[in-house]
Amino acid sequence: MSISNYRLQTKVRLQPLVLFQIISAYERRPKTAKMVVGTLLGRRDRCNDTIDITNCYAVHHKEQQIGDMEQFKLDTGYVGEMFDLNQVTYPQEKIIGWYTTGRTLSRSAAALHAFYSRECGDMQPLHLLVDTSLRGGRLTTRLYCAVTMGVPGGTRGLLFTHLPLLKVSTEGDEEVALRLMQNQALHPTKQLGRMLPELVHVLEATRELEQKLDLVMRYINDVLSRKRRPDNNIGRALHEALTSVPMLDADSFRTMFNANVRNMLMSITLASMIKTQMELSEKLSYLPDN
Amino acid sequence: MANRGGRHARNEDSENTINYVQCDGLAVMKMIKHCHEESSNMDLAQGALLGLVVDKCLEITNCFPFPKSGDETMDEEMYQLTVMRRLRRVNVDHLHVGWYQSSDVGNSLSLALLESQYHYQTSIEESVVVVYDTQKSSRGFLCLKAYRLTPQAIQMYKDGDFTPEAFRTLKVGYESLFAEIPIVIKNSPLTNIMMSELNELLPEDKGHNFLDLGTASVLENHMRSLIERVDELYQEAVRYNKYQQVVFKQDTEKHRALAKLAAENAVRTSKGEPTVSEEEVIKQFRPLPVPARLTATITSGQINTHAQHIAQFCSQSLAKLFITESLQNAKETKEIK
Numbered sequence: 001m002s003i004s005n006y007r008l009q010t011k012v013r014l015q016p017l018v019l020f021q022i023i024s025a026y027e028r029r030p031k032t033a034k035m036v037v038g039t040l041l042g043r044r045d046r047c048n049d050t051i052d053i054t055n056c057y058a059v060h061h062k063e064q065q066i067g068d069m070e071q072f073k074l075d076t077g078y079v080g081e082m083f084d085l086n087q088v089t090y091p092q093e094k095i096i097g098w099y100t101t102g103r104t105l106s107r108s109a110a111a112l113h114a115f116y117s118r119e120c121g122d123m124q125p126l127h128l129l130v131d132t133s134l135r136g137g138r139l140t141t142r143l144y145c146a147v148t149m150g151v152p153g154g155t156r157g158l159l160f161t162h163l164p165l166l167k168v169s170t171e172g173d174e175e176v177a178l179r180l181m182q183n184q185a186l187h188p189t190k191q192l193g194r195m196l197p198e199l200v201h202v203l204e205a206t207r208e209l210e211q212k213l214d215l216v217m218r219y220i221n222d223v224l225s226r227k228r229r230p231d232n233n234i235g236r237a238l239h240e241a242l243t244s245v246p247m248l249d250a251d252s253f254r255t256m257f258n259a260n261v262r263n264m265l266m267s268i269t270l271a272s273m274i275k276t277q278m279e280l281s282e283k284l285s286y287l288p289d290n
Numbered sequence: 291m292a293n294r295g296g297r298h299a300r301n302e303d304s305e306n307t308i309n310y311v312q313c314d315g316l317a318v319m320k321m322i323k324h325c326h327e328e329s330s331n332m333d334l335a336q337g338a339l340l341g342l343v344v345d346k347c348l349e350i351t352n353c354f355p356f357p358k359s360g361d362e363t364m365d366e367e368m369y370q371l372t373v374m375r376r377l378r379r380v381n382v383d384h385l386h387v388g389w390y391q392s393s394d395v396g397n398s399l400s401l402a403l404l405e406s407q408y409h410y411q412t413s414i415e416e417s418v419v420v421v422y423d424t425q426k427s428s429r430g431f432l433c434l435k436a437y438r439l440t441p442q443a444i445q446m447y448k449d450g451d452f453t454p455e456a457f458r459t460l461k462v463g464y465e466s467l468f469a470e471i472p473i474v475i476k477n478s479p480l481t482n483i484m485m486s487e488l489n490e491l492l493p494e495d496k497g498h499n500f501l502d503l504g505t506a507s508v509l510e511n512h513m514r515s516l517i518e519r520v521d522e523l524y525q526e527a528v529r530y531n532k533y534q535q536v537v538f539k540q541d542t543e544k545h546r547a548l549a550k551l552a553a554e555n556a557v558r559t560s561k562g563e564p565t566v567s568e569e570e571v572i573k574q575f576r577p578l579p580v581p582a583r584l585t586a587t588i589t590s591g592q593i594n595t596h597a598q599h600i601a602q603f604c605s606q607s608l609a610k611l612f613i614t615e616s617l618q619n620a621k622e623t624k625e626i627k
Contacts, residue, residue, distance in 0.1 A: 016488055017323055020316040023480050024352075028381040054323075058380040078379065085373055088357040090327070132480065139480075139487045174322055177432050181315050181475055182485050198431045198606040206613060245617065253618050260505070260611055264604040267509060271597040271604070274516075278590050278597075282463045285583075 011050045012126065012143055012163060016178060018056045018099075019130070019141070025058035026101050026132050035102045037061045037112070039079055039119075040128060041086065041093040051126070055093055057082050063108075072108035074115065083119075095119045097126030103133055105144070110158050113146045127160065308416055308471055309346040311436045315477040315485075317341075317353045318434065321422055324355040325392035329424045335392040338370060340383050343416050348471075350420075351383045353390060388436075390420040398423075399468070399592045401585065407439050408447045418471060426599075429508060437468040453580045464591035503614065505607045512603070516596045519589055526586040533581050544575045 018040070025036045038058040044051050059082075062073040083095060098116050100106060109127065116125035127144040144160040216238070222228040248256075317339065328335035337355040341348065354373050356366065370386075378384040389410060391398065398421045410417040423433035439447075442462045477485070548568060555565040 015323075017316075017319045019484050019488065020319050020481065023478075023484055024314070024316045025380060027478060027480060030381065060379050075379075078376065081372070082376055085369070085376065088369065089324070089355045134483065139483050141487070174319060177315075177318050177322055177427075177475075178485070178488065180432055181318075181477055182489055198602050199609060201431060202606045202609045206609075245621070247621065248618070250618075250622055257611060257615055257618075261608065263509070264505075264608045264611070267513075268601050268604045271601040274520075274597045275594060278464070278594055282465075282590070 010163075012053065013050060014053045014128075014141075014143075015055075016174060018053055018128075021056050021058070022099055022101065022128075022130050023132070026130075033061070033063070035100055035106065037074065037098065037100050039083070039095055039116075040097040040099055040126060041083075041090075042096045043092055043094070044096065044123065051096060053096065053126070053128070055086065055090065056099060057086070072111060074112070076115065079119065094121075095125075096123065097128065099128040099130065101130045101132045103131055103135055105129065105160055109146075109160065113158060126163070307346070308343070308348045308418065308438065311348045311350065311418060311420075311471050311473045313350045313420075313434070313473055313475050314352070315475060315481055317350045318475055320353050320355075321390050321420070321434075322427070325422050325424050328392060329394075335390075337390050338386055339388040339390055339418075339420065340374070340377070340385060341387045342383050342385050343387065348387060348416055348418060350387065352377065386414065386417075388414075388417040388419060390422060393421050393423050394425055399588055399595060401588060404439070404443075404447070404467070404588065407437070408444065411439050411444060420473070425508075425511070430502065434473050436471040436473050438471060440466050440469050443467045453583070462587070464587045464594060467587065467591055503607070503610055505603075508603065509600070512596060512600050516593065516600070519593045519596065523586060523589045523593065526589065529581055530586075533578065537578060540575055540578065544572065547574070548572075 022036070022038065025038060029036050036058055038056050040053050041055040041057075042051060042053040059079055060075045062071075064071040064073070086093060095116070097120070098112055100109075100112075105127075113125060113127070119125070124145060127146070129142045129144060131138075131140045131142075143163045145163050146158045146160050148157070149159045150157050219228070219234070220238075223230045321337070324337060325335045335355065337353055339350045340352045340354070341350040343349070354377070357369055374384045374386070389406070391403065403419065407417075407419050410419070418436045418438050420434060420436050423435075426433040440462075443466065446462055551566060551568060558565055
């Protein structure tokens, strides 16, 4: 149980799915519980020294106040069973820690740490704390790691140190879903997030692009008319963006453009022709045999 | 009598129809994760959907993946039951409302899908199958579709009769096998808050790969699948033509035999002997089995979806091409100046 398991260079990446699950578990908690506890699953990459938290599941627990003592019961059998079930579909995910919701570390953190360090094997368990009470107007997510401290041979305790949680990692396609849900979150009055055909997405993107261009133009105009102080970094970034567009001479661009447009139009014509033919054959098959 | 019964059945069915499917963000993310892990293994990802039915809306609140079929250590039913029981402990909806499947370039409409959905829909009235297209989503468009079998398709499957007459009487075509139901993604307010937090953590420059101009490979893939389907449909057509030819030949032979018999009978009556009945001759020509039209219909349905995908894809790439044209024009005018 050494602290050398987590050096400062260790990168911990969190996948958005974990946060979704935690919030869903918190919303579905039994009425008597004030917080939710669960197991974190993930992968550990020793060569790159990264830890990926990819999945999690909630665990049933009970808190009781008996006299002065607070008792905390966790359904340990459940932890094992859910882990086995998950292994069937995702064999590379191992238990790497546990999560709770709440404002600060609970008193039972030490006991949970002891239990999970047994489950994790040779690794130190990570602890993810999600603040669902929205203190400070934000949903803070913090990652902790336990370090033993105290006088050797005397009283020992656990200190939970805060680890930097690196940016959330996504695989390319989750981003698409996330963006769709984000748009729907930002404009709740619009119609609910329906799956729209692709053309509408491109149109919306062009509109967004137009807005961004407007913003940049306004900034440039302001700088030119000396209303704003010019910033070298922004200027350099703009220059980079403008020069990154590949410069094709007019002829080659024309040929490429025309060829592509012709391909697209032909495909569309063929596709509609196929559809008409299918419909016709269906109608014909309805005619009686004779 | 039959008409009134039919109308009554339709009224009953319309009470059980689902107008739209509402999906939780959590279920969507889990589906995407599972389908992507499996797509690297070239396997079909399948799983169950959990949720509940509210009025005309089917809410999907959670989902879990099915284990790969190669693993024999765990019985599939036991696995499902155990997972559902465990999830129930943490207050997750445990009503099994459907299943999901990943698909590759829209090859989803298959006989297996039809059969599974039929079994689901007969046991659970409101179940849907959600198809997630991994290829399309990697190009930047989230593609999640929900399908249900139409009542006519269920009727036909129940009879187990796939002859052309059955198709005609029930008016089932490739378009009326599956009904597509719109999906809506809805998140709770707390999740929305979490998403705004996530927004800050996500890198800003990703998520725009649907503006990519590279269209050739995608179009080629679509075309290839389309050509394969058309070939299959052609085979079916050839088979049907052969059957018709055989039937025709059989018919002519039957007529010839009957004519011969009639002549024979005339001779016999002139001689005063009893006539040979026609039935014995007809019995020699047994009716041939009609080839099933089911695969042909499914193939036509697939061709239809392919054609639709291609049309949509081309329209949006045309839009992107015109955007680049305007950019090029702007550059050219700058050069001229």
